[in-house]
Amino acid sequence: MAILLSSLNSTNGFAVVGSGGSDNAGKSISASGDFNGDGLSDVIVGAPGANKSFIVFGQANIANPFFNLSEINGDNGIEINGDETTFGFGESVAFAGDVNGDGFDDVIISGEESTQSFVLFGAETWDNSAISLSDFDGISGFRVDLEFDSREQRGAFVSSAGDINGDGTDDFLIGYASLTEDGKASVVFGSQDWSSALVDASFLDGVRGFEITDIAPSTGTNSFSGAGDVNGDGLDDLLVGTNVIFGRADWSSLISLSAMDSSEGFSVSGVPGGMTSSGVAVSGLGDINGDGLDDVIFGASVASPEGLRRAGESYVVFGKQDWSDPTIDVSSLNGSNGFHIVGVNEQDSSGFSVSGAGDFNNDGLQDILIGAPNADPNGVNLSGESYIIFGVRGWSAATVDLFFAEEAEVLRLQGVGDDDRSGWAVSGFGDFNGDSVDDIVVSAFKASIGRDSNSGVSYIVFGDAFSGEDIVGSDIDDLLSGTSESEVLSGLFGDDTIAGGGGNDLLEGSVGIDTAVYSGNQNSYSLTLSPTGTTIEDRRTDGNGTDTLVDIEFLDFDTDLTGAPFDLQQFGGATGLNAQDFESFIEFYIAYFNRAPDAVGLNFWGTAFANGTTLEEMATLFVDQDETRATYPDGTSNTDFVTAVYDNVLGRIPDQDGFDFWVDMLNRSEETNVTRDQFILEVLRGVQDGSPDRAYLDTKVDIGAYFAVHRGMSDTDSASAAMALFDGSQGSVNDAVAAIDGFYQDALDPSNGEFLMQLVGVLDNPFA
Structure with a gap:
């Protein structure tokens, strides 16, 4: 073995x-x-x-x-x-x-x-x-x-x-x-x-x-x-x-x-x-x-x-x-x-x-x-x-x-x-x-x-961790099924479908496009991504156990959240990034939406960045999102947009000179070539280290990371509610963390919870 x-x-x-x-x-x-x-x-x-x-x-x-x-x-x-x-x-x-x-x-x-x-x-x-x-x-x-x-x-x-x-x-x-x-x-x-x-x-x-x-x-x-x-x-x-x-x-x-x-x-x-x-x-x-x-x-x-x-x-x-x-x-x-x-x-x-x-x-x-x-x-x-x-x-x-x-x-x-x-x-x-x-x-x-x-x-x-026999595929497309024991299921060649069953299994897809199959609703599962590997836990007591995934491209549940198998290829690349990279992505969610990131979205953008998408391209892509259009509908003035972004990022109104400068640059965007995504990037880059503004934004980043990275949640209403509790005071930090912990306990419910995607080994937990 x-x-x-x-x-x-x-x-x-x-x-x-x-x-x-x-x-x-x-x-x-x-x-x-x-x-x-x-x-x-x-x-x-x-x-x-x-x-x-x-x-x-x-x-x-x-x-x-x-x-x-x-x-x-x-x-x-x-x-x-x-x-x-x-x-x-x-x-x-x-x-x-x-x-x-x-x-x-x-x-x-x-x-x-x-x-x-x-x-x-x-x-x-x-x-x-x-x-x-x-x-x-x-x-x-x-x-x-x-x-x-x-x-x-x-x-x-x-x-x-x-x-x-x-x-x-x-x-x-x-x-x-x-x-x-x-x-x-x-x-x-x-x-x-x-x-x-x-x-x-x-x-x-x-x-x-x-x-x-x-x-x-x-x-x-x-x-x-x-x-x-x-x-x-x-x-x-x-x-x-x-x-x-x-x-x-x-x-x-x-x-x-x-x-x-x-x-x-x-x-x-x-x-x-x-x-x-x-x-x-x-x-x-x-x-x-x-x-x-x-x-x-x-x-x-x-x-x-x-x-x-x-x-x-x-x-x-x-x-x-x-x-x-x-x-x-x-x-x-x-x-x-x-x-x-x-x-x-x-x-x-x-x-x-x-x-x-x-x-x-x-x-x-x-x-x-x-x-x-x-x-x-x-x-x-x-x-x-x-x-x-x-x-x-x-x-x-x-x-x-x-x-x-x-x-x-x-x-x-x-x-x-x-x-x-x-x-x-x-x-x-x-x-x-x-x-x-x-x-x-x-x-x-x-x-x-x-x-x-x-x-x-x-x-x-751990000793005696794998008690079952190896189940090995062939050079064609295989359907491999495990038992209630903890086993190793290896697909080898071909586009394989692998069902571990009960126990804590190791599923190895190897060559090809391979799919791991799970019973029940996707919302009953927790996916953990780390630099050393990927695991998925069925939170139901009589479910599929906790499996380790190697070279698995898709997860297929009886009830998939989107109606289609979950594409792991879009999310696994984030594990190779460093803390500074992730903090930049979290800042985008704060600047655009004043909320914590959702874990699915954050890991999607992290993987895109790992695959070559730049921060500038990412900022532009954020503009063309349904949530962005809903937050800033057609007709939103540049005055309102600049005011909202400053409040989201810094928790204050802008200084008058800076405010006038950016509104003017955006109003004359055809002439200046300054767009709203570029404005957001410059505001984030302009936050000075050691300043009260930096401390304010860093705390919001910590709250966002706690929600999406460490707790792995993706409900955007909860993400907004937690961030809205923060007003710059320590008491409001405590309130936000307590709210996130409450959301997390609800999310863990195996029947009525949510699909969790936690990332470990990249960002330290600031509230541990």
Whole structure:
């Protein structure tokens, strides 16, 4: 089964979006802890381009398929800010487990090309949603500086280590990789006493932690991880490059990988890595084969299996109690002791990132998550692809070829846009949304939303979200019908008609002009447009569920509002615009009609603009509308027109000189070539930033956006009534917002409401 990440619709997952251009949010992610102790798993997202990291708290009943990190407010998460002493803060992030024994999981963060890391303790409530480095004071957290000195060192890379010394508190691991010199790693033991705000090299004394040396130069950013309990002795183990170090109660201050014997751990040989920037990606998996022992994975993104250059290959090694042989070569993996996972195409870099996926399909076995950020699924260059390989009790296969794997074995998660690099970082969750099924997160750190280039997107995918079988069309015009289950219906070629039926389905039209069919009245549905995808929700309790639409051109309801199928092609282009573009369109509705836009009209004009219609052309087209002719019937004088527009836009009469000028220019339009649409454009352009006029108009724009963009309503009488309440005072703003909220509650009625078209991810909600 293949799932487009753009198909996440809040019922099967959602997108977490960087707050600004070049943030690279999701370059590092981790999602295996409960930071605020509410019983739900949380995710930490590194945004090194913004010198920040964000923790997004787990929550049930996700309503929006699109969450911008700028919406972090302390209740839904926190923001952790670097300062002038950090560069690329968030380059590496991890849940560290509960390192101080207070019952809350903690996080650890490092920056690019920095030896410093920062541990922040979890807590139940966060009065301040923005955390600064000064808060790492020994009470809320602490700074780690182990002073690894290397001209070639590439930063501190952080990970949980589990409880490797058996003292009941979790430990953490910091690796320092280098391209040309031997790397190092340090383990710091958890403690219930963190009175110091600084952990330095003196902690590596064998009692509070230790240092690991003789790490190969090829070891890279994903090469350090906790392993789980691989040898079944009750203590957690460590992964450092291609080495597994067994946990034990007593440690010396220095562990040399080159001097380890079989009682201390083992190494995996034959893993391609070389002198690369990625090295080998490693992770503990949990128990994927049902033998009661934890397993581990080694990803080699530079491997060329079966002659596929740099397709990438990963190697799963099963846990066992007897490791008398301290070395296992990947060529010996035969299905009983582990297996190979072969990438799909040349240059895919499968295995660049690896993680346990928890029990994603809810079958009682742990699953595997692998990222291939250079893959080109569906021909989209470097959009990236990730794979969930399901655990199997009594595993016997020596190889899983991701190209040939059946849907019962592998779930494919396909990237969205050119150069998004989805799968750059991946992580299993635990249960984020409270449905008792484990979830996963896949990041696309180079994804761009609207005009925010490289803002980054992390996709949270809910476990067991698609329970039905795939329904696939052919190369002719197909009629595809789903069941009450949540399914994927793919039309492939031809002009297809697709009816998902019940459940939360993914409808993929692919090539051709495709139509999605829905029962009942169009007014019972809510359409949500976002930069990451399109969803439609049937608000009836016994209806068609919430579906995700990909390459669908028309929606056909039993009762269509216009008597014809709804043409999605006229509305979807608005999702790629920025806030300033939309504010310009809203200003037209205010200037011409003194009302909020209707959502259908606003998205129509937004799509037209995205397809090349200019603001000047749009202003002219507004003149030739039925509503314009009704508002300004034949015989409306230029004096009345100028007065009305000034009142609509600025809430006041014009100054006399300006009034006389524009009336004269319009009266002599054949001579001056100034028309009413040009006059409106100039009035809007002439509103000065920082002036009372600007504040007045901006507030009207906010009211208009709240009505049409955030609430998605299109009733023009309600749009006029809400705007008429505003007189420039704060009280009138409150009245307008309250009125819109009331209209919205009525609009949600599944029997007597209205067709809603909400746009998310383009404009911030000013009244949230």
